[in-house]
Amino acid sequence: MSAENTTEKPAENTTEPVELDDETLAATVVDSETARQVTETLAGVEPKVGVAKPDPILRATGVQRRFGGMTAVDVDHLEVQRGAITALIGPNGAGKTTFFNLLTGFDKPNQGTWEFEGKQIARTSAAKLARSGMVRTFQLTKALSRLTVLQNMLLAAPDNPGENLFGALFRPLWSGVEKRNTEKALEILERFNLAQKKDDFAGSLSGGQRKLLEMARALMTDPAMIMLDEPMAGVNPALVQSLLGHIQALRDDGMTVLFVEHDMHAVRHISDWVVVMAEGRIVAEGPPTSVMQDQAVVDAYLGAHHDTDLGDDSLLDPAVLARLEAEEEKR
């Protein structure tokens, strides 16, 4: 098992650079009713850092996180619009994942407050946050390898009396809930094309399938807001399109999506709003098209390479970036 896994992982990371041209990506975009509404709503919002949104689901103020002498995150104010897809982008080391960890309760800030659905959540544990409707995925997929795909799904279902130690002893207490959860899980798996894999160990899935499983699993918790940490990193190009489609479907089902991404191409086409971070701060935000032209973004992202197109794949190859970030993570 160990040998298999270690040999499999590098293989994923060395996936051929994703070759997605704008046409294929544009074709992915579903021109849904919800998408039009959201675009319309956000068109009225001024594209400047810290701007207030008409209907924010998440609102963060004065968030700081320091590691030793280095300030990893220093965000003055950020609001996330309900029902929209918001992308959080920025160069490597910009503090995106750290900010993400803070928001989802996986790290504690040095200072700052934020609220989710109007409730203060700055000191709330990650598990409690997830139960209140804000669920996240991870950059390095955390499929529970030695559980089957279906078990992965069932694990995520909330309020199962069988997950209580004493309830666990009496099967009749939880067999009904378990059955309903299984039906729901199979339905979601069907949607993500994983139904025929339901009895396989999650560890045997490909990188892209694990990303899908992680997303499907998150849906089992019936979230109001779903936070995706680099959903495209290390994913086979063939799967990227369907992944993007799934993300949009989440929004069209009424969920709020916040995702961290390197790949500007993907971001441009599916997000309703883009927030750009650099060196721990938010340097720009706005609708995708206007943000791409922002001088601050160009500076932050490309440094000396001013003449390069923002969507240049050779520079922003997600596989390479994922590997770099993975190395950084080990620290």
Add this chain to the structure above:
Amino acid sequence: MTADRPIASAARRILAVGVAALAAATASAAMLAAPAAASTTDVATTCTPDGTTACVSPVVLDSDNEPLPGIDVTIAGPGFEQVVTSTDGPVSVAVPEVGTYTLTIDEDTLPEGTTANATERQVTAQLGSTARGAFRVGEGVAPEGGGATDEPTEPADGGTSDGAGAGGEGEDTGIGADGSTQNVSGWPAFSQVWQQFGSGIRFGLLLALASVGLSLIYGTTGISAFSHGEQVTLGALLGFISVNWWGLPVPVAVVVTILVCAGTGWLQDMVLWGPLRKRGTPVMQLMIVTIGLSMALQYVIQMFIGGRSQRVLPSNAQPLELAGITLSTASWISMAVAVVVIGAMAWFLTQTRIGQATRAVSDNAALAAATGINPDRIVRIVWIMSTGLAGLSGMLLAISFGSFTWTLGMILLLLMFAAVTLGGMGTAFGALAGSIVIGIVVEMSTLIPGMPSSLRYASGLLILILVLLVRPQGLLGRAVRVG
């Protein structure tokens, strides 16, 4: 996956050979050890131990280390009780069965104005040997410091005679108690505090030699090496063998000990850790391998010295007072050696290329590899260095404390972990600082009235738990990002 198969199976073969070689080497070592261990005969006593007889001997000494006659000692054990009166020479009695016996000194028979450093000693009687329990009798309170520091009062111990399987663990400290550890009553005077502070520095320095290695291993490989305690005991054992069996002069013995111990590190990395690294074996699995290794090493050590407590230096310790602290001359020299070696380590880690590379790997292996450092080579150097230093630490500890048993490393492992956690896991200098603190706390904790010396190591655990509650990354460690 398929491409990796040949490598994996080659690594597997190397491993199989390695494990077999280790087993064969240790088994043959046992054969060698058997006659030698059996030949350690006891001084003339009224009870002669042999294959069917176990003896217990109370030893009562005055402040000049001379036998003190006329003191009554009660020997009590399972279904057995006998009062023995000490004489000018050795006294011993045969006991009916192996097991633990309690020796209680009758304080009414002590000379006027004197007290014993302990009223009770526990010994474990074994077939074929004499278990000794020593009492020191002096004027006034327990002979704190004053030249008595290094007399081994720890009796023989360590029965492995239970039928259920696991061997008995034997005596508690594993290090000869210094006879100065039990405070009788009341809060201590400043001189006592100062004296214990000095002992603490000594203990801390010697502990640091071992824990810096533990920390480096953790930093470069991610393994909490549970076998590191036995590596320390191995050093003490080699010191004992090279001085007493081979008759080497002590400085030569120190060098031999370091070299042989470093050799075990090299061997381990050759046949065990190296191939396992190539296979990509997960860290948790490796940690359990260190547990197996620790168990194997422990029994190898027992084959050489059994349950007995052994002295590295045959002669009695010469006390030497410096700055109001009395320790044996050997202790002072050991401390000097430790300071020099730690200084050399610091120089190595900060000034040399390999040392800097070691710290880089410890900081971030992937990044270090990207800059052209070969982590495999660094890890091998770390194993060699760590085991060598652990060996030195063990030998110096045995010299400074007078005697050692096979349990030496077991208790030290606990303190090393406490030190390394306190300093911040993976940071070499944190381990040094942590060790000094732990050494001082352990030695000073004996000043608490009513604290039995065997419980002083509990302070290590206490510190460990407090650190984990308050600052899990340690004093010098950094918080890391999750997820």
Add this chain to the structure above:
Amino acid sequence: MDELSRILIQALGQLIAPATAAYALAAIGLNLHFGYTGLLNIGQAGFMLMGAYGFAIATIEGAPFWLAFLVSAGAGALLALLLGIPTLKLRGDYLAIVTISAAEIIRFAGRSTLWADYTGGASGLAGSTYKGPFQALSPLPDGRTTIGPLEYLNNGSDSWWTRIFAWSVVLVAVLLVWLITRSPWGRVLKGIREDEDAVRALGKNVFAYKMQALVLGGVAGSLAGLLFVLPISVAPDNMGRTLTFFVWTVMLLGGAATLFGPVLGAMLFFFVYMLLRTGMRAGLADVMPAQNVEHLAGLMVGVALMCIVIFRPQGILGNKKELAFDVR
């Protein structure tokens, strides 16, 4: 030939010995910790010692058997809570470090003179002081019973009654483990073993689950300590680090994260271990003293543990695909 059959019968006796049951139960507890939840408890002997002291001291103080039984279980639960609170929110090795340290400290405390009035100091507590109420419970008539080649007294320390009781406890434990590990609760534990951050992200209180597993496994450990001392005496020096390592070997031999692995592991381990020791003692009598044979046998256990972990980490019963080791 006589020699050989004697050795074989002795080894056979190990299959149902009370000590084997004790190891099996301790390994069941450890399996809950490590096999199902991924907790590195390297101080199972500490839990066993707590249970043994709890049971013996309660009985000596006049408690009836079942109350002493509960005290024993409670002692393990208490230790689990004390060790879990500072460590279960941290990386796995901290639990390992703290448990191995605590087990040693408990042994020191037990053998120290400070509480010798209760613990009996280094010599421990003689069996006769606490076995009375347990042996009085025996429904068996006095006398001896022979089943196959094995013959024991019906009542007393090393008796059929002790064996029946010890294995009944093991059976109940296996049943309970079966019930809880096939439930959604057990699924959460396995999820935590795989990746606790992922489980936390799904809204489960990981700390609480880990604590429940630690307490349950600790209670199994402390009751194993009770079984361990029922036929003998409470001797702290017999319940040190080596005991923990043997329990680990037993669990990994049988197969971590399997239901019957610990039981099979314990039986097989002690059968072979006894065969090895008595065989070597007879075979090597001219070459080395009996003491060294013990050491050699211990050495072989250490090497065997390393080999199991390296070459067959899933043990005898384990599924290679689902072995309990952290693959990260």
